[in-house]
Amino acid sequence: xxxxxxxxxxxxxxxxxxxxxxxxxxxxxxxxxxxxxxxxxxxxxxxxxxxxxxxxxxxxxxxxxxxxxxxxxxxxxxxxxxxxxxxxxxxxxxxxxxxxxxxxxxxxxxxxxxxxxxxxxxxxxxxxxxxxxxxxxxxxxxxxxxxxxxxxxxxxxxxxxxxxxxxxxxxxxxxxxxxxxxxxxxxxxxxxxxxxxxxx
Numbered sequence: 455x456x457x458x459x460x461x462x463x464x465x466x467x468x469x470x471x472x473x474x475x476x477x478x479x480x481x482x483x484x485x486x487x488x489x490x491x492x493x494x495x496x497x498x499x500x501x502x503x504x505x506x507x508x509x510x511x512x513x514x515x516x517x518x519x520x521x522x523x524x525x526x527x528x529x530x531x532x533x534x535x536x537x538x539x540x541x542x543x544x545x546x547x548x549x550x551x552x553x554x555x556x557x558x559x560x561x562x563x564x565x566x567x568x569x570x571x572x573x574x575x576x577x578x579x580x581x582x583x584x585x586x587x588x589x590x591x592x593x594x595x596x597x598x599x600x601x602x603x604x605x606x607x608x609x610x611x612x613x614x615x616x617x618x619x620x621x622x623x624x625x626x627x628x629x630x631x632x633x634x635x636x637x638x639x640x641x642x643x644x645x646x647x648x649x650x651x652x653x654x
Contacts, residue, residue, distance in 0.1 A: 502624065502654045510649040514565055514631070515550045515557050519640035524549045528568070539577045544570045551585060555634050555644055563587045569603070577606040581613060585649075587620075595620030597651060599629055608633065615651050627651035 497503075517524040524547060531542035546568045553560040567583025585597040601613030610632045618625030627650045635644040 505652055505654055507627075507650065507652050510647075510651075512551045512553060512562050512647050512649075513555045513559075513634060514645040514647055515552065516547065516641075516643040516645070517549070517557075518642055519637075534571075537571075537574070539573050539575075540571045541574050542571060544568055547583065551647070555646070557644075560589075562589055572602070577604065579603050579605055592621055595622050597622050597625055597649065603631065606633075615649070618651075618653065622651065622653045625651050625653045 515524070525545055527543060528546045529544040530540075534540055534542040547565060549565040550557060550561055551563045551565055553562055564586050565583045566586055567581070569579040569581045569583070572578055572580040579602070580600075581603050582600045583598075585599065587593055587595050596619045597615055598617045598619075599613055600616050603611055603613060610630050613629050613631070615625055615627040615629060629650070630648045632646045633643065634646045637643070
């Protein structure tokens, strides 16, 4: 005797087949076999052999006053000038990074980017900058730093390294910074940086 046709069973079987096909396609897309716009790579073939941890030490010079400032205000809100912490002000920088605490000491790289006053009730800035190396084997490579800095704190602060270029491709790590000297009249500031970075 022939089995009786059941529309509900057929509908369930079709639904399960569609789900199964979707799952197979998803798995293939994830492992890179069925897509044309991306694929899994072999890191050693790109020269990414062994990751190492490096430490760099330098001084950051933010020059606000004088005829050749390296730090300039590029934007502010109507209320920024009335704020105790200059909230809403954005400053573009091209600051020197030197081997020693004196601005005249050996130039290692430049810090290029901006910082913005992000604290209403305290002196805190959002910092986004690239440390562009200018000497040695790292010449032309950069480290990208983005984070929060409690500007007036005498303590050691910390910000993350979010990437890099050149010899610092796939970089990750952190920087520790401490204010070495701040001229409260001119606003010129020297900050000591210790950089800890994983890279290839």
